[in-house]
Amino acid sequence: MSEFTIRPATANDAEPIRAIYNYYVTHSTYQIVLKTAEERAAWLRDRSERHPVTVAESDGGVIGWAALSPWKSRCGYARAAEASVYIHHQHHRRGLGRALLLDLIERAKAAGLHTIIGGASADQHASLALQIALGFEVVGTFRESGRKFDRWLDVTYTQLVLP
Ligand SMILES: CC(C)(COP(=O)(O)OP(=O)(O)OC[C@H]1O[C@@H](n2cnc3c(N)ncnc32)[C@H](O)[C@@H]1OP(=O)(O)O)[C@@H](O)C(=O)NCCC(=O)NCCS
Structure with a gap:
């Protein structure tokens, strides 16, 4: 594919992140309500070094994004995070998802996280x-946990314990 770069998201990326995600709201994912511009902007503002959002950019446009989010709010879970990766539906199978998730793993290690949880319907x-x-291992499947x-x-969870 053409060259792409990965960088931390900025406030200007809220709209392309929202557009990429909302496609999947109508086609897949557990989310049912489309994200508004305000919600996405607030979500981006709330980020920290431990919970970054990154984007993959090609020819000046954002074509994929990834994020680490808190796994649970209780402080004992502070070193576990949940990963999300979404690639624009017209750019699948070109190595973007792999590159974004690998980059996220490196950021998680640098930020002192101990494990990354993955999962999907x-x-x-x-x-x-x-x-x-x-390298994520399947942990298990919760049956009929979403509608x-x-x-x-069913939702299947995976986990990567960081070295
Ligand atoms: C999952 C997703 C991020 C993959 O991104 P991508 O850029 O297309 O993936 P890559 O090209 O980097 O693929 C990396 C590896 O992932 C696996 N993979 C990716 N897509 C796959 C597919 N459709 N079928 C099987 N394996 C796949 C393969 O192992 C692939 O390696 P390979 O190309 O050497 O075989 C992308 O399909 C996506 O955004 N999906 C929507 C996300 C979504 O709906 N999430 C809802 C969660 S409930």
Whole structure:
């Protein structure tokens, strides 16, 4: 593919991040309500070194993003984070997801995190395959824990313990 670069997201990236994500709101993911511009901007403002958002940019446009989010709010979980990776639907299978997740793993190590949790609806084979390709191990599947498009969804969790 053409060259792309990965960099930390800035406030200006809220809109392309929202657009990439909202495509999946209508096609997959547990999220049911489309994100507004205000919600995405506030979410970006709330970030810290431990919980970064990054974007992949090509020809001046954002075509993918990744984030580490707190796994749970209780402080004992402070060194665990959940990873998300979303690639623009017209740019799949060009190495962007791999590059963003590898970069996120390095950022997690540098920030002192101990483990990264991954996960996806059990029918999201691409997300799970990407995580497994980068060393995440499947921990288990919660059955019928989500509901969307009038059907129950299983969610499979994966985990990478950082060296
Ligand atoms: C999952 C996702 C991030 C993958 O990004 P991508 O840029 O297309 O992936 P890459 O090209 O970097 O692929 C890296 C590896 O992941 C795996 N992979 C990615 N997509 C795959 C697919 N459709 N089927 C099987 N394996 C896949 C492969 O191991 C691949 O390595 P390979 O190309 O050498 O075979 C992308 O499909 C996406 O954004 N999906 C939507 C996310 C989503 O709906 N999440 C909802 C969670 S509930």
